[in-house]
Amino acid sequence: MKIKEIIVVEGKDDTVAIKRAVDADTIETNGSAVNKEVLERIKHAQEVRGVIVFTDPDYPGERIRKIVANAVPGCKHAFLPKNEAIAKTGKKIGVEHATPEAIRKALAEVKQEMEDVHSEIDFESLLDAGLIGGSKAKERREKLGVILKIGYTNGKQLYKRLQMFQISKEAFDDAIAVVLQGEKQSE
Incomplete structure (x- = not known):
């Protein structure tokens, strides 16, 4: 499955998980400290290919989603249910812990942000x-x-x-x- 848009994720482990599931390019925010340089790259990606925001289903992930959505209007959003993003230890939650099938499903059900x-x-x-x-x-x-x-x-x-x-x-x-x-x- 090839994804045209560039997927915005939180970190390197998320990129690895995305690439295991689909053929796609990513931009990593490097956690919740989303800086201006990263936001500029995301804006450029939105203009050129479109963007899908795909962050962890937790408070920091939602915070990053909100920062990106406010800075870059018109993004698409992929959502992963918490129960599909839990590490085997049961203690951590994140895109990097999801199965390739769960990631593909979330990307197939992308929602378009409307203003x-x-x-x-x-x-x-x-x-x-x-x-x-x-x-x-x-x-x-x-x-x-x-x-x-x-x-x-x-x-x-x-x-x-x-x-x-x-x-x-x-x-x-x-x-x-x-x-x-x-x-x-x-x-």
């Missing part, structure tokens, strides 16, 4: 679905992120990401139904 769009989903919908506040909100957001392939977010980020990727009200409602059905079955 200045208005979603049919409002903040009230998130409250009504129990995605903000409440004892099950975090768990529901995690499951929703996997179903919609938008990664894990906190409540505020979820609202922004639903808009950014133009998730329809219908897709949102269907995903929430699956999340709630799963809760009923586990009771």
Whole structure:
């Protein structure tokens, strides 16, 4: 599988994992200290070939994703569920620990970032679905992120990401139904 876009990853181990899974070029941010030089390379890559941001499904990875997305509008995003990015020791999480199959799947389900769009989903919908506040909100957001392939977010980020990727009200409602059905079955 050949990827046209340049994939933005956190480090060398991520590049090795990506290259095991697909034929692609990468730009490494070298962790969360994303400097201006790296951002300029990413901007140039976006202009020439396009960019896919593919960071770890953890807080530092989301921070890097946000920095890159703010500096380089219009990026594509690949998301790896946490359970597919856990090291064999069970202690570390990262793209470098994912199987080639999981990486290929995440890259096949890339989401395109859209700017200045208005979603049919409002903040009230998130409250009504129990995605903000409440004892099950975090768990529901995690499951929703996997179903919609938008990664894990906190409540505020979820609202922004639903808009950014133009998730329809219908897709949102269907995903929430699956999340709630799963809760009923586990009771």
